Amino acid sequence: MRVALFLTCVNDMLYPDTGRAVVALLERLGVEVDFPTGQTCCGQAHYNTGYRRQAEPLARRYAEVFYGYDAVVTPSGSCAATVRHAYPRLGALAAEEGRGRGLADALAGLPRTYELTEFLVDVLGVTDVGAYFPHTVTYHPSCHGLRMLGLGDRPRRLLEAVAGLDLRELPGAEECCGFGGTFAIKNPDVSAAMGQDKIRNAESTQAEVLCGADNSCLMHLGGAISRQGSAIRPVHLAEILASTEQRPLQPPAQDGPVRVTTGSIGGEQR
Structure with missing residues (x-):
């Protein structure tokens, strides 16, 4: 193929x-x-x-x-x-x-x-991809993935199969994070308020990581995290699934920049 x-x-x-x-x-x-x-x-x-x-x-x-x-x-x-x-x-x-x-x-x-x-x-017909990520995680489904593609529980099934990962249920998971592309530009106040609601819900799970499958959403939520001084870190689902015991992904430090990073994935330190 x-x-x-x-x-x-x-x-x-x-x-x-x-x-x-x-x-x-x-x-x-x-x-x-x-x-x-x-x-x-x-x-x-x-x-x-x-x-x-x-x-x-x-x-x-x-x-x-x-x-x-x-x-x-x-x-x-x-x-x-x-x-x-x-x-x-x-x-x-x-x-x-x-x-x-x-x-x-x-x-x-x-x-x-x-x-x-x-x-x-x-x-590929797999849900267990051999990943290892010993952290608490909550998952935010993006609107396009949820409503237009109908991804359903596929992301959750993949996360549930990751060794060491503790998946926490996100309250109001199906609510939009407020990004919406140009919506965030045209309606900044509403967009920011929606992002703040999403972060508060994520914080209520006491998870270390807020996972998503769209970096555009994570970028928006990362801004809200930074402004609110939250301890939770945004990480793309692909990076969690690529993490292994031999090449583990370390979430960004709480006092560091709100930035997705792959640690040593691909042999390059970040």
Whole structure:
């Protein structure tokens, strides 16, 4: 199976260690992963803000870059949802407006894009990935993963199988964290209040780590954590699953920057 990693622009610019963790995890499970260097933004921000035509070249680029693979894996539910749900609409609307079927035809040849936990559970058929993370963790499901992709209990099943991990139930888990991409920019006060509510709920579990499968959500929540002086640390699910007893992930120090880190994953100290 030819598998490509779609890292996403947020991870590429701010959280590259998440991508390294995905590669380390999949290679440990026997999957050879390619990283096409021509990949760019998927166009989610353009599409969600109403700039549909500006998103079309990015969708076409995505189709070109990932053509010929059997599957594309991404550590982002929101970007996976954009490819799976928004791209077909982009192609259909372009054709309806008389601009030809070029985009629709290009997108029709795309391999399926999987959010990481979907790929692990549905394609590889595993929940125990051999991870080790002896910490208390609570999990926040992102809106796109929960509502658009229907990830269900896949992330939780993977976390429950991690050796040493104590998973705590997050009150109000299905409530939005308040990020919502441009929602956080257009409605900053509401967004910040929602983030504060989420952090208070996470703190009530007395967990050391707030885990999520979307770094955009974790970035927003990390800001709330910093402002509130909370002791809980945000960590991407991929980094927990990539952690092993031989190469353990250490959560960021409580007095350090609110930043996702992979410790020694991939042989590079952070």
